[in-house]
Amino acid sequence: MYDLIIVGGGPSGASAGRTAGKRGLLTLLIEKEHFPRYKPCGGALSSYGLSCLDFKLPEQVIERNISKVRVHFRDRFVEGVKESDLALLISRKVFDNFLLEKARETGIEVHTGEKVLDCIEKDDHVEVRTTDNTYLGRFVLIAEGSGGTLKYKVRLRDKRTDYGLALTSEIPAEDEAIRTRLPETIDIHFGIAQGGYGWIFPHSGYYSVGIVGTAQYLKHPKKVLLDFLQENNLPGNFPIHSHIIPKGGIKRKIVSSRLLLSGDAAGFVDAFTGEGIAYAIRSGQLAAEAVANLVMYSQKLSSLKAYESSCRKELGNYLAGSLKMEKIMHRFPGVSFKLAVNNSEILDKYLDEVVIGRNYKDYIRWLLLNFCLAEPVSRIKSLTLEGSDKSDTRKEK
Numbered sequence: 001m002y003d004l005i006i007v008g009g010g011p012s013g014a015s016a017g018r019t020a021g022k023r024g025l026l027t028l029l030i031e032k033e034h035f036p037r038y039k040p041c042g043g044a045l046s047s048y049g050l051s052c053l054d055f056k057l058p059e060q061v062i063e064r065n066i067s068k069v070r071v072h073f074r075d076r077f078v079e080g081v082k083e084s085d086l087a088l089l090i091s092r093k094v095f096d097n098f099l100l101e102k103a104r105e106t107g108i109e110v111h112t113g114e115k116v117l118d119c120i121e122k123d124d125h126v127e128v129r130t131t132d133n134t135y136l137g138r139f140v141l142i143a144e145g146s147g148g149t150l151k152y153k154v155r156l157r158d159k160r161t162d163y164g165l166a167l168t169s170e171i172p173a174e175d176e177a178i179r180t181r182l183p184e185t186i187d188i189h190f191g192i193a194q195g196g197y198g199w200i201f202p203h204s205g206y207y208s209v210g211i212v213g214t215a216q217y218l219k220h221p222k223k224v225l226l227d228f229l230q231e232n233n234l235p236g237n238f239p240i241h242s243h244i245i246p247k248g249g250i251k252r253k254i255v256s257s258r259l260l261l262s263g264d265a266a267g268f269v270d271a272f273t274g275e276g277i278a279y280a281i282r283s284g285q286l287a288a289e290a291v292a293n294l295v296m297y298s299q300k301l302s303s304l305k306a307y308e309s310s311c312r313k314e315l316g317n318y319l320a321g322s323l324k325m326e327k328i329m330h331r332f333p334g335v336s337f338k339l340a341v342n343n344s345e346i347l348d349k350y351l352d353e354v355v356i357g358r359n360y361k362d363y364i365r366w367l368l369l370n371f372c373l374a375e376p377v378s379r380i381k382s383l384t385l386e387g388s389d390k391s392d393t394r395k396e397k
């Protein structure tokens with residue numbers, strides 16, 4: 001019998017696998033695809049996400065270093081630049097494969113091209129049925145991402161208000177043109193998808209372009225993406241992929257007696273930016289640590305709850321803050337993003353406090369004190385945007 005069976009070999013499953021291997025757990029990781037496999041994704045790894053890894057990322061995995069963020073709203077934009085890297089751009093095909101190799105090198109067993117069909121909890125083990133076989137594990141970590149239905153063995157399905165919908169397309173382009181258009185810069189466009197944004201990320205040999213918005217409001221996502229591409233002089237004839245993104249900060253159950261959830265399956269995604277890779281990595285590591293402590297020190301089954309509390313302690317405040325930020329900014333998007341593009345301090349402080357410092361709480365307090373409470377709403381609304389006065393008079397929804 002395995003100590004731990006991991007379902008999924010994405011950033012969360014692979015990170016859990018590496019930690020489990022290093023802690024000496026007899027571990028089996030099962031992934032339904034053969035790696036390297038294509039994965040549609042913006043492909044941004046924040047400096048925080050990078051700091052969660054216990055190894056250096058080789059140069060060939062890093063496509064671009066990002067030190068600048070350009071935020072657009074209607075006809076205006078504001079830029080925030082930092083001396084250190086805010087994020088790296090990676091291609092998920094290469095990055096995920098590398099992470100899985102780092103898990104494999106710790107001696108764990110990895111099966112690819114095998115899909116887990118069911119996990120049945122028994123008193124003293126879990127039976128894992130796959131397309132090829134049946135395995136027994138003392139514990140099972142479900143790191144299946146946002147797709148799949150195994151996670152509902154532990155938690156309830158999300159309501160339509162509690163997840164976002166993302167559509168992405170990869171647009172091939174010459175590297176020189178990409179570097180000139182977006183030098184070390186990611187482009188974020190608010191006001192194009194309700195409850196979300198559009199992005200243009202300058203990868204190596206292609207742009208990752210996408211839109212994300214709250215599922216409930218995004219009625220014609222394909223049209224929103226095609227319009228966005230057209231407005232930015234990018235072709236709309238490349239494949240479009242969609243996926244769902246759970247909003248973090250919402251209370252979800254992540255442990256049952258012998259099953260654990262991590263990464264997107266657990267809902268660990270920044271509700272404002274959609275950033276998920278970092279929390280997928282960290283929660284995978286925490287889950288494997290919790291199982292290792294239980295197995296190694298023969299603790300009681302209830303001590304698996306330690307995983308829940310370590311997630312709450314490390315990620316809980318941050319993700320709750322991301323949900324608050326999402327609500328503040330998207331409740332009155334016209335007012336809030338107009339304010340943001342008119343005051344570069346709002347983005348600058350966001351990059352320092354949130355992206356680098358990982359502290360939404362102090363940032364939101366600063367934002368409310370300096371802008372919402374100090375500025376009467378009438379004054380905020382009277383701010384004009386060059387060339388977009390007409391659209392600004394639209395009523396907030």
Ligand SMILES: NC(=O)C1=CN([C@@H]2O[C@H](COP(=O)(O)OP(=O)(O)OC[C@H]3O[C@@H](n4cnc5c(N)ncnc54)[C@H](OP(=O)(O)O)[C@@H]3O)[C@@H](O)[C@H]2O)C=CC1
Pocket residue numbers: 007008009010011012013030031032033039040041042114115116117143144145146147148150242243244245262263264265269274275276277278280
């Ligand atoms: N879920 C998505 O479609 C997308 C997720 N992301 C980002 O990925 C990160 C999340 O990482 P993580 O939580 O590791 O999730 P991931 O989706 O990256 O990884 C989960 C892996 O498990 C595989 N899988 C799913 N079901 C099974 C099954 N029954 N048996 C075996 N393997 C299975 C998935 O295949 P498969 O990919 O074929 O489902 C995938 O390779 C976040 O940053 C998120 O925002 C970004 C873009 C798309």
Ligand SMILES: CC(C)=CCC/C(C)=C/CC/C(C)=C/CC/C(C)=C/COP(=O)(O)OP(=O)(O)O
Pocket residue numbers: 041042043044045046069071086087186188272273274275276277278340346347350355
């Ligand atoms: C405060 C205001 C007005 C704007 C903030 C603008 C935003 C969203 C800035 C992002 C800053 C930044 C560099 C974040 C790094 C992390 C990012 C971009 C994560 C999203 O990446 P992704 O689409 O690849 O998502 P994933 O992690 O794969 O789920």
